[in-house]
Amino acid sequence: MRRGYSLVELVVAMVVVSSVSIVLAGLFTTIISDIPRLCGVVQENTSVLNMLEQMHEDVDVAEGLPESFGEYTTDKNLLLIELPHGLVCYQLKDGKVLRRRLPAAQEQYEGETKVWSVPNAKVEWQVRRNDRGGSVEVKTCIEHNIRGRSEEKMANSYLFFVGAFRKVVE
Numbered sequence: 693m694r695r696g697y698s699l700v701e702l703v704v705a706m707v708v709v710s711s712v713s714i715v716l717a718g719l720f721t722t723i724i725s726d727i728p729r730l731c732g733v734v735q736e737n738t739s740v741l742n743m744l745e746q747m748h749e750d751v752d753v754a755e756g757l758p759e760s761f762g763e764y765t766t767d768k769n770l771l772l773i774e775l776p777h778g779l780v781c782y783q784l785k786d787g788k789v790l791r792r793r794l795p796a797a798q799e800q801y802e803g804e805t806k807v808w809s810v811p812n813a814k815v816e817w818q819v820r821r822n823d824r825g826g827s828v829e830v831k832t833c834i835e836h837n838i839r840g841r842s843e844e845k846m847a848n849s850y851l852f853f854v855g856a857f858r859k860v861v862e
Contacts, residue, residue, distance in 0.1 A: 733834050736813055737846045740832050743789050743808040743815075744850060747771075747830065750780055750791075751852040757819050757826045761794060771817050771828065787811035812836050814844070825854040 697705075756774040759766050764781055766772050771782040772794075779794040791806040816831045833847035 729836065729838075733812075733836060733845055736810055736834050739808045739810050740813050740815065740834070740846075743791075743810070744830060744832070746791060746806065747773075747782060747828070748850075748852050750775060751828055751854055754854045757821060757828065757854060764794065766819055768816065771819065773828075782817075784815060787813075789815060827851055827853045 750773045754773045754775055757766070758772050758774050758779070761772055761779055761781075764770060764772060769784045773780045773782070781790075781792050781794050783790045783792070787810060789808045789810060791808075793804055812835050814831075814833050814835055818829045820827045820829065828851075830850045830852070831848070832850075833844040835842055835844055837843070
């Protein structure tokens with residue numbers, strides 16, 4: 693009848709416990725460092741989705757997608773949308789997307805401005821025009837660095853048709 697553990701059993705138990713501890717410590721460190729970064733990615737994606745929701749609403753009621761208005765010209769950083777009550781401009785600038793109502797000829801000031809902060813987001817739009825209206829294709833993703841290499845997360849592509857909702861209702 694034994695009353696204790698042999699030295700071999702104790703050494704084996706210590707090796708197993710230390711091996712499990714090393715694996716768990718690495719996993720814990722990874723989880724602790726990744727959670728804040730991933731929360732930031734999710735928050736930024738939420739901002740992008742909010743901006744896309746607003747853009748979708750604007751394009752659905754749009755009367756057209758003009759190529760230019762005053763000093764503004766549609767390009768990769770600027771999108772013009774003609775709404776029934778005026779013109780709206782979306783602009784990519786310094787890690788932000790700005791939505792402004794542009795003044796009509798008789799107005800002296802620019803209208804309300806919405807700003808979505810998206811410093812790590814990549815937002816690209818392309819306007820397609822035809823004789824029946826047009827569409828806006830928007831591609832988005834969140835770029836971030838993981839241990840020295842760049843990765844794209846939450847990449848999506850959207851296609852909004854000018855006046856699509858109005859045409860369905862009519």
